Amino acid sequence: MAARITGLAALLLLVAAPLVANALGAVLASRPRPGVASAVPPWNWRASCSSALLYTLAFNVTFFIQELFLVVPKALTPGLRPVLYHNNHDWGGDHPLAELFQGTGALAILVSAAVCLLLRRATTRRPTTTLFLIWMTYQGAVQALLQVVAAVLDARSDVGRAFAFIGLGDGLQTTAAVLAVVAIVAVALTVTRAVLAMVDDPGALATAGPRARVVLRLATVPALVAILPIIAFRVPRELPEVVGPPVIVTLVGIAWVQAWSWPAARVTPLGGASGLQVAGPAVAVMLTLLFFQVVLRPGVPFF
Secondary structure (H helix, E strand, O other), X not given: OHHHHHHHHHHHHXXXXXXXXXXXXXXXXXXXXXXXXXXXXXXXXXXXXXXXXXXXXXXXXXXXXXXXXXXXHXXXXXXXXXXXXXXXXXXXXXXXXXXXXXXXXXXXXXXXXXXXXHHHHHOOOOHHHHHHHHHHHHHHHHHHHHHHHHHHXXXXXXXXXXXXXXXXXXXXXXXXXXXXXXXXXXXXXXXXXXXXXXXXXHHHHOOHHHHHHHHHHHXXXXXXXXXXXXXXXXXXXXXXXXXXXXXXXHHHHHHHHHHHHOOOOOOOOOOOHHHOOOHHHHHHHHHXXXXXXXXXXXXXXXX
């Protein structure tokens, strides 16, 4: 029953609802609004490329944080010998707490999302740094919250094993999963408003159509494009494990990021999109890829 309720909530709120919201938003935006002036800025391909690179970087940095914090608690536990890889971790030995520590990775990236959200709001930063913090907030939150949903659908998942260790009942697990689904929708709204705030022309926020185009160009298309380079960080491994996480994390959240662009009025434009850089993020992505494939891929023992 718990899995059925969770699956239904995820299907309705994370799949059906954003599709309907985007379709409805497109229909309503197509109607003319007399007396309301709006601007449709030209497509800034440099900004889109920068966003795709930053999304790629944020996904993999978040994944690394998760795996690191899955390994460290085990490394501090007598009898466990964990090894960190570029796309997973493993351990030898036995200790009852190992099951509990399967939930520490999700907790760590949820905390990282909160920290990045606070950092972005605390000070004015360079546009490229700002967008990176936006994507780090998205990745940390969505990757962690999806694991709460997965815990109910599959008790053998990381968080599912942690839930089993602490004896969390079906009712509490279902409640946690449904709240996680709702939280993903809320996180998407935060990301949408943050992305819209980066526009340089206030006229681009006047009506729904231009707002949707801004989000499409600065968030949705870059996130979808970023799936391909993310895969390069994850090979070699079984195809579902290589492709599944980046596809699911992207589609589930970005659908709502785009959907929220239609009604997201009253956003104060702070500018910055025109100042997004490509060279710096590209170098960061390449160095991170080298770190994953050269250092982490053979395995780094923590014992």
